[in-house]
Amino acid sequence: MKTTIDKVHEHVGEEVTLGGWLANKRSSGKIAFLQLRDGTGFIQGVVVKAEVNEETFELAKRITQESSLYVTGTIVKDERSPLGYEMHVKKLELIHEAVDYPITPKNHGTEFLMDHRHLWLRSRKQHALMKIRNEVIRATYEFFNEQGFIKVDPPILTGASAEGTTELFHTKYFDEDAYLSQSGQLYMEAAAMAFGKVFSFGPTFRAEKSKTRRHLIEFWMIEPEMAFMDHEDSLELQEQYVSYIVQSVLKNCQIELKTLDRDTSKLENVQAPFPRITYDDAIKLLHEKGFDDIEWGEDFGAPHETAIAESFDKPVFITHYPAKIKAFYMKPDPDRPEVVLCADLIAPEGYGEIIGGSQRIDDLELMEKRYEEHHLHGPAYEWYLELRKYGSVPHSGFGLGLERTVAWIAGIEHVREAIPFPRLLNRLYP
RNA sequence: UCCACCGUAGCUCAGUGGUAGAGCAAUCGGCUGUUAACCGAUUGGUCGCAGGUUCGAAUCCUGCCGGUGGAGCCA
Structure with missing residues (x-):
């Protein structure tokens, strides 16, 4: 079922699909955190190596900032999230891979940001x-x-x-x-x-x-x-x-x-x-x-x-x-x-x-x-x-x-x- | 239009007369709860442009270009 981030509170415990972009990510050997945005809000997707197939985990590690994708997984409540909810990801479908997105997760100057x-x-x-x-x-x-x-x-x-x-x-x-x-x-x-x-x-x-x-x-x-x-x-x-x-x-x-x-x-x-x-x-x-x-x-x-x-x-x-x-x-x-x-x-x-x-x-x-x-x-x-x-x-x-x-x-x-x-x-x- | 400050790697900056630097990004590797994640390695340069001073200029001087903040004007 397709939904949007502003509606995830209505789908706790359910498996849903979000269309969105990768705002940022952090990964380690066996877990990856995907910061996803879809225009209505931001949510973290958690990809655990032991819970997904190898192809999905490899994609989670490889995917670049601002690539577009469909993400399917279960919505769970989590106190650690600013939104109050996270998605436990089961499946990732890459729509388009973004290469060398210019606005990186760091400080930028006004002129650079205004040019972009x-x-x-x-x-x-x-x-x-x-x-x-x-x-x-x-x-x-x-x-x-x-x-x-x-x-x-x-x-x-x-x-x-x-x-x-x-x-x-x-x-x-x-x-x-x-x-x-x-x-x-x-x-x-x-x-x-x-x-x-x-x-x-x-x-x-x-x-x-x-x-x-x-x-x-x-x-x-x-x-x-x-x-x-x-x-x-x-x-x-x-x-x-x-x-x-x-x-x-x-x-x-x-x-x-x-x-x-x-x-x-x-x-x-x-x-x-x-x-x-x-x-x-x-x-x-x-x-x-x-x-x-x-x-x-x-x-x-x-x-x-x-x-x-x-x-x-x-x-x-x-x-x-x-x-x-x-x-x-x-x-x-x-x-x-x-x-x-x-x-x-x-x-x-x-x-x-x-x-x-x-x-x-x-x-x-x-x-x-x-x-x-x-x-x-x-x-x-x-x-x-x-x-x-x-x-x-x-x-x-x-x-x-x-x-x-x-x-x-x-x-x-x-x-x-x-x-x-x-x-x-x-x-x-x- | 006027005043002040700034212009060095893709980005943010250090270097103020003697070999061009760091962090982030990117690439490769590692890591099971990260929050601008972290650790190791690699790659990356017309030092805004033009002229001048000097044995030697990113560094000093002049001009130009671009930016930021402020003034005036207004919402």
Whole structure:
């Protein structure tokens, strides 16, 4: 009977066949240990010379790393296994012999591993990371569907930028200039006016020459947009959403978190509500901490964000930034027009900003004024103004960076391992 | 774009002016509970590239190329 490693607990004492690859092996004169993986997990196969025919034992000793094979044997419980189960092998059938697999069981450098990313994904740690990424995605769909959102997909090819600040990838759309999307937000605002509560999940592109552990050239973003929700409503949704995905990973990815040696006590604490600090108070906090390189009106750098995050044991919202350093579409605070109704959510442990969100300007005249200030003109921007012309309502939205969130939950050093095939500065291969 | 560090065997690294090294991988042999298994042997080199200094350069100098980390920008 064929099965998979994630289902072996249902077959204790039974003889089953697994299709898989040899991750590693150890052998002595009369016993061989095969570390097998099949995509659903890892299990050890034990081949005892006295219990199999000579041909099978010889194959067990000879088989090379990452060769593919069918393995038949009996599933047994064993305390010594991290999985809790082992297979006592009766029969091995080699499908394909791998010769000189490059990723050997030892330390490798980043460049070498990234050049072999197509193979590196097979390793235990990378496998665990992709499972956690998948759980975050699965929980995202579940959360927003339960909350009455529908998924709307914005275009990837666009005629203009959403923020006007970051560098865009330029391409041609037949005879017109076009750009790869750096945010679906403007389109999501249109969708919110059509469907109420919407979210998108897709790739986004920034042609910045960023070279840090927090940056990718191509990354995935989840962008919800909600009609009739103000800034406060949006913050509550955000903390519920982030708590939901963290708790889902804790619930469904225990093996993976263990593989990654993640300190889960820090994740268990991630429950709504999250602490909040205004931009004003954050500046004061930084001055108290000895940062004299920042004044009111300036944006935070990475060291500032980390210092603020270190003052809290949960993700923290920084709210009410000066309007000048934020995007043109953010709604001014009615009580203090020099600041806007926005918030960045800073993850703990130095992982940086994982969410940026705001209430949007819903007044046509103010939006037209912003267009003039930011020199936004031309047909590419006309439709966005019309959202304020025909039945404008208060609305808010935010964007969550998937890879930063996964990197934080998984506790890894660099976002490049949180995406299957990272696009980095100087890396378009594989 | 700027700053710092790095580039030596398939991989990870040591060697800082005088014969090119180790561990792992691979190959051969040994070993009945291994967890990056272990033990013995064998194989493996355009010292990133170009130029310069020197009797002599992996080592010192200049330029270039590539990488890593960080800054700015942002999720």
